[in-house]
Amino acid sequence: MEKLQYDYESVLVVSSKLGEEGAKKVIDYFKGVIERHATLNSVDDWGKRVLAYEIRKESEGYYVLFNFTSDVDFPAELDRRYKITDGVLRSLIIKKDEKDENGAKSVKLDKTEA
Secondary structure, eight states, X not given: OOEEEEEEEEEEEEEGGGHHHHHHHHHHHXXXXXXXXXXXXXXXXXXXXXXEEEETTEEEEEEEEEEEXXXXXXXXXXXXXXXXXXXXXXXXXXXXOOBOXXXXXXXXXXXXXX
């Protein structure tokens, strides 16, 4: 059976209380999770930034952007892991809409059997 593959992007904000080493460990953990369950297209580490407003009495966080391709079930699992991991202040996962030259949305098919 063919599985639909979509492009996603996820922004993760990690607590600055963990320090640079701790934030790197959390980011590397999620990078590994995404690589095991999806195709990781790119990782853009934005570094430490000031938050627009305080989250859990913190005013700074480490930002990272992941671009990946996966089936429709994986983003829900990734979001669940974000929510239960200590040190994650905020996260966001969106499905990117890609349009072909005719303006129609394109969908990739993975021809592996389930």
